[in-house]
Amino acid sequence: MVEKILKLFKSELKVVNIGLEFFYKSLKDQNVKAVHVVWQPPPKIEKDLQDILGKIL
Amino acid sequence: MVIVKNFVKKNFYRDSVQLLHLSEEAKKIEGVVDAAIVMGTDLNKELLEKQGLLTDEGRAATDNDMIIALKVEDSTNIDEILEKVEKLLTAPGETTAETYYYSLESALEALKDANIAVVSIPGQYARDVVLKLLERDIHVHLFSDHVPLEHEIELKKIAYEKGLLVMGPEAGTAIINGVALGFANVVNRGPIGVVAAAGTGLQEFTVLVSQAGSGITQGIGVGGRDVKSPVGGLMTLLSIKAFEADPETKVIAIVSKPPSPDVQDKIINYIVENTKKKYVTCFIGGKTFEIPEKLKGRLVQTKTLHAAALEAVKLVDEKLYEEAKKKLFLPKEEIIKIAEAEIAKHSEKQKYIRGLFTGGTLTFETQVIFKELIGDVYSNTPLNPEYQLPDVHKSIKHTVIDLGEEEFTAGRAHPMIDPTIRLLRLVDEAKDPEVAVILLDFVIGYGSHPDPATAHLDAIKKAKKIAEEDGRHLTILAHITGTEKDPQNAKKQEEILRSAGVIVLPTNALMALTAALIAEKKIDEAKIGKFYNEFLVGKY
Structure with missing residues (x-):
């Protein structure tokens, strides 16, 4: 059951960074292959609008 | 005349580390004396107030709003400065877009x-x-x-x-x-x-x-x-x-x-x-x-x-x-020597330890060691709930604080990245005439501040000066969790701290032991021997 972990231990790391951009920069500083996902919180919907949407959907 | 202005951007999000970077960039704009760009959480507003950077506009901001707080030389070119800040907010990162x-x-x-x-x-x-x-x-x-x-x-x-x-x-x-x-x-x-x-x-x-x-x-x-x-x-x-x-x-x-x-x-x-x-x-x-x-x-x-x-x-x-x-790990004779030298410089009144930590486990380990050597201590994360600080911003007797906890980090970067909170607290603690020892952990490596020792220099000097002017000697102990291969280089960090009169210990456990000996003002060799046997070696 630990094959996938042992495979990771033997592989070159290829990292998806989601969130704090500076962790991505840290990976780049270490010459690690990485991509960065720019994450934004979902837009805030006012509660009354949410209630209306809840009724419609 | 220097004036303070706050501008609020409603529902505008940037992560805390990006904001820290933007604040540093904003400080470099011509005409800017001081700047902080933060999300409008209560903690951030409180800190802006302490730094003299908060106005009524900023006070009205909510958690989802961004506050641009500027202290400028005069208000004539404020529009121009604000425009430059706005540009920083929208500028793409240095890394390639692909x-x-x-x-x-x-x-x-x-x-x-x-x-x-x-x-x-x-x-x-x-x-x-x-x-x-x-x-x-x-x-x-x-x-x-x-x-x-x-x-x-x-x-x-x-x-x-x-x-x-x-x-x-x-x-x-x-x-x-x-x-x-x-x-x-x-x-x-x-x-x-x-x-x-x-x-x-x-x-x-x-x-x-x-x-x-x-x-x-x-x-x-x-x-x-x-x-x-x-x-x-x-x-x-x-x-x-x-x-x-x-x-x-x-x-x-x-x-x-x-x-x-x-x-x-x-x-x-x-x-x-x-x-x-x-x-x-x-x-x-x-x-x-x-x-x-x-x-x-x-x-x-x-x-x-x-x-x-x-x-x-x-x-x-x-x-x-x-x-x-x-x-690597100092023998007890060395620790005793350090403690005795510091005890001799303290007044009768100076008896308390104030630990200002950025690492949660290091805070915890310090409390565990103190419990063994000097008993329970006050904290925002105490081992014994009776020692919960009623106000986390005010120390009582022996106090050990984890500055990485929620109450110090809501909407801001962790103190390992942004030392502002610890710098303010360090100076505050130095004003207390009953304080003998201040403990600081420096956790370096990837992710952390690029040069935390230098970032602490002014506050360390200020703290020591406050004590000196009051006729006291303030002991500052530090431990660096880091290696010479880290981007900040542990050895260089150590040299910087030593140059400011800080005593640097090789492990967190030894820093706690040294602090406890200094605060107790007496050297009990049997107790130290027991500590070495039980806490610094293992049991098979």
Whole structure:
């Protein structure tokens, strides 16, 4: 059951960074292959609008 | 005339580290005396107030709004300055655009063979992202905090079934294949595998092992809740299984604050029944347990990170251990000498310790050691609930503060990155005539401030001056969790601190011991001997 972990231990790391951009920069500083996902919180919907949407959907 | 202006951008989000960087850039704009760009949380508003940077406009901002607080030489060119700040907010990063993606799907499309993900988004949103990653057989380092417990249980059960790692939530550190993920140090590779439910515990352990001349295969952070009953140690157990099967790993260390008793039993029983390798346990502040007959000689129980690192090295190579003991970890005669010299400089009135920590595990370990040597101490995270500080911003008697806790970090970067909160607190503590010793941890490595020692210099000098002008000597002790190979270079950091009159100790445990001796104002050699035997070496 630990094959996938042992495979990771033997592989070159290829990292998806989601969130704090500076962790991505840290990976780049270490010459690690990485991509960065720019994450934004979902837009805030006012509660009354949410209630209306809840009724419609 | 210098004036302060606040501008509020409604519903405008940038992460705390980006904002810290933007604040630094804004300070460089001509005409700007001081600047802070922060999200409008209560904590940030309180700090702006302390820094003299808050106006009524800023006061009205909410958690979802961004405050641009500027102190400028005069108001004539304020529009021009604001325009420059706005430009900073929209400027693209220095990195090339082709590695930036706006959806997980497109990022995974670009890096098809991704094998691990680092997730650091607000905790309430983490579940959906991690589920998608696990579906694609990608291991996860989940840095986020505030992930609901039920989400953690769900994610870890799925991961366990699939044989995938979910490191976290609230895992600050991991070192996989020598790569630092989150906050982590550049340490030697070697035969010791470590699984830790304690972020700075993992950092201190790996750093000390490396300084002792050995190294680690992998450092797996699993998050503090992994060893509590609801999660049941799922990732700790999976990591042990992986290390047991990994041909590179010869010695396995398990580091955490006290696990729930049922989880501790489960871990120990698993080791008894299913393993053959050598083990070091370091359940800081936990109860000592009877080592099962079958594990005698191949499991060492330790009480501090200092002892855990030394014992792990000993299991690898006895000779290396003997050298490390002499070279790295000060003998008690040295500690006594340091303490006596400081005691002689203090007045009768100076008797209290104030620990200002950035590392949670280091705060905890310090309290565990103090409990043994000087009793319970006040804290925002006390061992004994009766010692909870009523106001976390005001110390009482002996106080040890974890500045990485929520009340100091809501909407701002962690104090390992942004030292502002600690600098203000350090100067405050120096004003108290009853304070004898201040403790500072410097956790360096990837993720942390690029030069924390220099960033603390002015505040250290100011604190010492305040005490001097009042006819007192203020002792400042520090410990650096870091190596010479870290980007900040531990040795350079140490030199900078020493140049400001700071006493730097080689381990967190020794810093706590030294502080306790100074505060007690007397040297009890028997007690120190007992401490060395129980806390700095392991039990077989």
